[in-house]
Amino acid sequence: MAKIIGVPFSSGKGIFSRKNPAKYGKLKVMKKRIFLFMRIEHILFTLAIISICSTIYFKYTEASKFQALLNKIEYAKENSGAIYKWESGTRDAYFSELKKTFEPFTFYNEEVDDCLTGFIFSLTNPGPENRGEIISTKYIQLYKLLYQQQQQLNFGYVWSLLISFFITMVSLFSISEKERIKKNEFRVLSIINENQLKLTREIHDGIAQDLAALKISIQNRDEEKTAFFADQAFSEVRFLLENTHINLNEDFIANLKNILFNFERHFGIHTELFLASEHIRLLSTNYRFQMVRILNEALSNVARHSEARNVIIRITDTMKGLHFIISDDGIGNRSLSRNDGQNHYGIENIKGRVAEMNGSVTFDFTGGTTIAISIEDFIS
Numbered sequence: 001m002a003k004i005i006g007v008p009f010s011s012g013k014g015i016f017s018r019k020n021p022a023k024y025g026k027l028k029v030m031k032k033r034i035f036l037f038m039r040i041e042h043i044l045f046t047l048a049i050i051s052i053c054s055t056i057y058f059k060y061t062e063a064s065k066f067q068a069l070l071n072k073i074e075y076a077k078e079n080s081g082a083i084y085k086w087e088s089g090t091r092d093a094y095f096s097e098l099k100k101t102f103e104p105f106t107f108y109n110e111e112v113d114d115c116l117t118g119f120i121f122s123l124t125n126p127g128p129e130n131r132g133e134i135i136s137t138k139y140i141q142l143y144k145l146l147y148q149q150q151q152q153l154n155f156g157y158v159w160s161l162l163i164s165f166f167i168t169m170v171s172l173f174s175i176s177e178k179e180r181i182k183k184n185e186f187r188v189l190s191i192i193n194e195n196q197l198k199l200t201r202e203i204h205d206g207i208a209q210d211l212a213a214l215k216i217s218i219q220n221r222d223e224e225k226t227a228f229f230a231d232q233a234f235s236e237v238r239f240l241l242e243n244t245h246i247n248l249n250e251d252f253i254a255n256l257k258n259i260l261f262n263f264e265r266h267f268g269i270h271t272e273l274f275l276a277s278e279h280i281r282l283l284s285t286n287y288r289f290q291m292v293r294i295l296n297e298a299l300s301n302v303a304r305h306s307e308a309r310n311v312i313i314r315i316t317d318t319m320k321g322l323h324f325i326i327s328d329d330g331i332g333n334r335s336l337s338r339n340d341g342q343n344h345y346g347i348e349n350i351k352g353r354v355a356e357m358n359g360s361v362t363f364d365f366t367g368g369t370t371i372a373i374s375i376e377d378f379i380s
Contacts, residue, residue, distance in 0.1 A: 056161075118141075269302065270309060274314045283378065293353055294371075328370075
């Protein structure tokens with residue numbers, strides 16, 4: 001059983017696999033819900049914009065009506081003597097129009113209505129000698145009441161604008177965030193599909209070597225080698241197929257443990273995992289996927305070439321990233337690192353995956369094989 005040393009951690013959620021119908025069904029349901037929520041948020045955004053436009057329109061309409069009222073009562077105050085001398089029909093029509101203009105302000109405010117009635121009465125009443133002073137007093141009272149009512153309306157307009165603006169911002173943020181999540185989901189699906197295609201080629205290339213060796217041993221009628229390469233190819237196929245479909249919803253370390261467990265079970269080679277990294281939780285889905293495939297490829301090389309008894313995997317932090325080291329105590333086959341036309345696809349696949357992570361890799365074949373990978377500059 002693989003021995004694990006270090007600090008466990010949770011790597012976060014990944015994405016549902018198409019190979020698991022139940023989980024992929026959940027993904028489809030989740031996408032439908034996101035689409036529904038996006039529709040609701042678009043409706044809220046539209047209503048908020050309508051509310052903002054309506055509030056601005058009514059505010060300026062109210063301001064213009066308020067100014068018209070001030071002009072009318074100012075005119076009545078300044079021309080009170082002339083208005084008093086008008087014919088009764090003309091005067092009544094004027095005051096009727098004045099009351100009609102005041103209706104939006106007096107409908108819900110009895111105090112303004114009473115003050116307007118008193119102001120009109122002072123204009124039509126010949127009254128005492130201080131009639132002008134009474135008219136001015138009523139004018140000032142009416143002006144103050146109108147001003148207070150306008151301030152209350154403005155306060156309501158401001159709050160309406162603030163609430164509508166807040167709803168608009170929340171809706172925009174929610175829509176953009178869900179769009180980002182949706183794009184990220186499709187991006188991850190694209191990465192997984194791309195890597196599945198690469199994995200298919202890698203499996204073909206790796207198994208091809210075992211089958212070629214098996215064919216040669218059969219042609220040479222070497223029963224011992226034939227049995228060895230047949231068992232080797234069978235174990236290799238089972239190991240790779242068991243690790244083909246990675247559930248990225250699981251903890252990253254759980255995936256590594258599962259790979260090591262399958263490797264020990266099929267090849268009888270002891271493994272240890274040393275983990276001393278907090279940075280690993282910051283790896284993207286693509287980086288985690290690449291590291292798992294690198295481990296698969298390295299273990300396949302160990303089983304195929306190294307004659308090792310033990311494999312040690314180390315994951316440790318650096319200032320800007322982490323080190324990922326895979327070492328065994330086998331024979332250390334230096335030819336694996338050369339591009340000499342011998343179809344050593346495993347090493348080339350590892351180099352290609354490291355390059356996709358903008359990392360660097362070195363191979364050491366002293367006293368076994370050590371693959372040292374350095375991944376940096378992925379920490380924001």
